[in-house]
Amino acid sequence: xxxxxxxxxxxxxxxxxxxxxxxxxxxxxxxxxxxxxxxxxxxxxxxxxxxxxxxxxxxxxxxxxxxxxxxxxxxxxxxxxxxxxxxxxxxxxxxxxxxxxxxxxxxxxxxxxxxxxxxxxxxxxx
Amino acid sequence: xxxxxxxxxxxxxxxxxxxxxxxxxxxxxxxxxxxxxxxxxxxxxxxxxxxxxxxxxxxxxxxxxxxxxxxxxxxxxxxxxxxxxxxxxxxxxxxxxxxxxxxxxxxxx
Numbered sequence: 001x002x003x004x005x006x007x008x009x010x011x012x013x014x015x016x017x018x019x020x021x022x023x024x025x026x027x028x029x030x031x032x033x034x035x036x037x038x039x040x041x042x043x044x045x046x047x048x049x050x051x052x053x054x055x056x057x058x059x060x061x062x063x064x065x066x067x068x069x070x071x072x073x074x075x076x077x078x079x080x081x082x083x084x085x086x087x088x089x090x091x092x093x094x095x096x097x098x099x100x101x102x103x104x105x106x107x108x109x110x111x112x113x114x115x116x117x118x119x120x121x122x123x124x125x126x
Numbered sequence: 127x128x129x130x131x132x133x134x135x136x137x138x139x140x141x142x143x144x145x146x147x148x149x150x151x152x153x154x155x156x157x158x159x160x161x162x163x164x165x166x167x168x169x170x171x172x173x174x175x176x177x178x179x180x181x182x183x184x185x186x187x188x189x190x191x192x193x194x195x196x197x198x199x200x201x202x203x204x205x206x207x208x209x210x211x212x213x214x215x216x217x218x219x220x221x222x223x224x225x226x227x228x229x230x231x232x233x234x235x
Contacts, residue, residue, distance in 0.1 A: 004169075047164075047213055049224040060222045096170065103176055108220045112160040112175040118168060 002027035004097050004117035011123050018084040018122055022097030029078045030055040035100040036080045037113060038071070040093040048093075052100060053080055087124045094119040128152050128216050132227035138235040143204050147230045149197045149214035158218035161190055161199045164211045164229075173212075174199065201232075209234050 008020035022036070029036065038050040051061040053071040061069050070083040084091060101114035129152040139145050149159065157177035164170045172181045174190035177197055187202045201208055214227040 041164075046228045047162075047215070047226040049222075049226070052222060063223065098170075101175075108218075110158055110176050111217045111222065111224075112172060113162070113170075113215070114172050114175075114181070116170040116172075 002099070002115060004099065004115060006095060006097050006117045006120040008120060008122065010121060011125065012087055013126050014087055014089065014124055016087055018087055018091065020082045020095055020120065021079050022117060024078045029073065029080060030075050033101065035111065036073070037098045037100055038082045038095060039098060039113065040095045042093040050082065089124050092122065092124045094121050127223060128155060128219060128225055130214055130216055130225050130227040132214055132230050134230060135228065136231045136233070138233055139204055140235045141204055141206060144200065144202045145204060145232065147199045147212055149227050151195045151216055154194045155216045155218035157193055158216055159192065159197045160215045160217060162213045162215065164213065208232065
């Protein structure tokens with residue numbers, strides 16, 4: 001059964017860059033039917049979509065974060081990664097990675113976050 | 127951006143009750159609406175996609191309905207495992223700009 005596991009530092013300083021990885025086990029990240037995404041949840045707040053990436057490297061970003069976010073994929077490691085720069089306390093959150101599935105044959109395709117990782121808490125503090 | 131508004135923001139109910147959570151979109155999203163269940167420390171779980179399609183493995187006491195701007199998630203005969211926070215999410219916009227509702231926390235009365 002496919003599983004997703006986030007990894008990265010739990011504490012990062014303001015103005016620095018956060019780097020997180022999501023390792024896909026039990027399946028291939030190169031499956032043509034899926035996108036791979038990141039979602040975060042600040043403490044006590046709701047969910048915010050960060051961005052998606054396809055195994056080929058095609059990306060989509062939340063416009064509110066686009067200037068600070070870079071997603072990448074490493075098919076040899078079956079991993080995809082998130083970099084978020086110029087961190088502030090507002091970036092403190094649980095960061096989840098997820099697999100997106102879709103209903104094809106409709107326009108636009110209907111995408112949904114079918115499988116999630118447990119998430120990793122990232123605190124931005126000096 | 128399409129704004130998603132859930133109501134209520136919190137809800138108390140007893141085991142065996144039936145509850146309904148509402149999600150309203152700021153513009154029509156036809157059936158591009160998904161529902162998730164979140165519990166602290168656990169991986170979020172997809173419940174319903176395309177407004178009414180039950181994800182494989184999700185109990186049939188969960189159901190979704192709606193079209194356009196108004197959607198509902200109904201949980202019939204609540205079980206202890208159902209006490210959690212529920213979020214709706216739209217996937218209508220292309221290129222993608224996914225937005226979530228603010229969440230509905232369901233706790234035990």
